[in-house]
Amino acid sequence: MDPLIIGLLVAVATILVLASGIPVAFGLGLVAVAFMVAFDGLDSLSGVADVFFAGLNEFSLVSIPMFIVMGAAVASSPAGKDLYEALDRWLHRVPGGLIISNLGACAVFAALSGSSPATCAAIGKMGIPEMRKRGYPDGLATGSIAAGGTLGILIPPSITMIVYGIATETSIGRLFLAGLLPGLMLTGLFMGWSLYTAWRQGYDFFDENNRVSWRERFQILPRVLPFLTIIVGVLYVLYGGVATPSEAAGVGAMLCLVLVAIIYKIWSPRRLWTIVSDSMRESVMILMIIGASALFSFTLSSLSVTQSVAETIALLSVNKWMLLAAVNLFLLVAGFFLPPVAVILMTAPILLPIIVHAGFDPYWFAVVFTINMEIGLITPPVGLNLYVINGIVPDVSLPTVLKGALPFMLCMVLAIVILCFFPQIVTWLPNTLMGGAL
16 A cells, blocks of 8 residues: 555544544554554554653653652742732833733743643633733733733753654754743743733723832842752753753752752652653653654654655655745644644654755754744644633633634744744754854
């Protein structure tokens, strides 16, 4: 049978299996094993365990559970509340200070926790009621938090970038640097749209009856600055050549545990075990997806699907920008149905050689890829952030949350367009600090 036909059958089967609600790792493994047996016979099962283990036999994977522990320690403490409160106090008199505070808190907390749902829950529980109380429309209040939560998979340290680096064998350090300026740019676009919308609709930004003294502003800083210092410290040891990503993640996790114990008195074995167990659960989920994706990729390769798809796309007589547009459309649709980690592991190894052959920078493409995954987090049917927000404020309907998030999706599309015209936004920082592209 033609490999392209087999690939189409695999795609249809994968969509149907995952649409059933089965966990992603088991769904990918089931499809992979089924097609191996169907085309290569039962003898092919003898190598399943070896392929699965080989997908996990990578030292850099150690950084994933460590960064997850780092995020779980922060998410289980009142750090999100303090971060939000600190930004609100310092930006109190700035026009639109409240919504800037929410988006800024989302960006920093998402970078600390690496979890989009945790960011939406932590910042949304405080920010959304406060914005609604001050008269902001429900769509803007909920949509801004839903979009702000996605920033953690782009702004370093990012677990998604680590998975991408492992899947494509690219430098994790360079990926972190590549995502920094685009992440800040995207945060700025979110803030700009939010302020414009609130100004256009005539909503007041500053409450004269709710003033904050300078003493109150400085009073909260000791609870916030240590966590910001950890982010800076982790990035410094990575780019200063002091430590590997795994070592930096381990130190960051330990420091976060120490800080939440000292600042928030979280030192009882019961509360620490909650952090460890939550981290273990999420780590196992991600690592299982990685192992199953390795098996899935091996099946596609052994059936010559990967090679045939790559050759077919490479032979297309289309402009490279048309090729990029097609790839972006594919990633956008894939992000509607699958979590970012699964999409990266299934498609990045196939797409990256094609993109590089077309003349695009691999790290630039990683950022564009990630922004597409961000859009998927706030679009149905799988848009996890929408359901988290709807759970926080059940009196706001899901269509209202989706309508509020739609302009932020357009901001992400605008960010991709800007990066197409100005790729230096991605490449300048890694090339400056780490030399030419590797």
